[in-house]
Amino acid sequence: MSMRSTGVDNAEPCAERPNSEDPLPSARTVVCLGASFDPPHFGHAAMACLAVRALKNEATPAPEVWLLPSLSRWDKVPTAPFSVRFQWCETLAQELRKDGVQAIASSAEHDFSSVFRGTVTFLKALRASHPTVTFVFLCGEDALRSLDSWRDPLEKGTNGLSLFEECRVFVVPRGGAQGPRPPWFTHPRVTLLPDLGTLDGEFKTKHGLVGSLTSLASTNIRMAYARQETPRGFLYAALEEAIALHAKQGWSV
Secondary structure (H helix, E strand, C coil): CCCCCCCCCCCCCCCCCCCCCCCCCCCEEEEEEEECCCCCCHHHHHHHHHHHHHHHHCCCCCCEEEEEECCCCCCCCCCCCHHHHHHHHHHHHHHHHHCCCEEEECCHHHHHCHHHHCHHHHHHHHHHHCCCEEEEEEEEHHHHHCHHHCECCCCCCECHHHHHHHCEEEEECCCCCCCCCCHHHHCCCEEECCCHHHHHHHHHHHHCCCCCHHHCCHHHHHHHHHCCCCCCCCCCHHHHHHHHHHHHCCCCC
């Protein structure tokens, strides 16, 4: 799939579906899971599983998950190039499909380049280019707690609270006490999913998870590779192989 980049100032949503090899049904529900995926791990997979199961409990037919690697981040710079992280997301999508989650890797944040203008602006462009799709934004509790500070850098003020005008929001709670939740957690378009830890047993049995899903972080995985260790029990085996291959080619995690 080509990854077309447009300028921030004149970004226009492309009309093609992120995975152009698949047919375009008349209507469907898509879960958007955006992250650096630097690298993707079992925690990302568990979030996708929880969201799809919640939709199926609502009798939503065949919900999909789009894995959206960030082109850039205002809060941190991904260590791996976008093209590499996109390939990792393709591998993650393949593993999720084995577990019954219809997932694809999407380069939409690259194609729209409006990613530089923040999540809400990006979702608005995505929705405009896919008018028959019902989008659900999936995020962790930490991200939603800061919703009132989200902004489009090309516009004045914040725009985070307008997220609910674009889509429903599924939130995965973070383990441990974090204090009272902000009032927007009770918005009718917010659905609080189970804690990631509820899938610990399943991922230990199926995939050899070590520890708990609630404690997984890409940073810790990168640090292990930097020590020339191969972290076991945090990643699908296929992803371990892909990351090891890039490390051997001189790429530093």
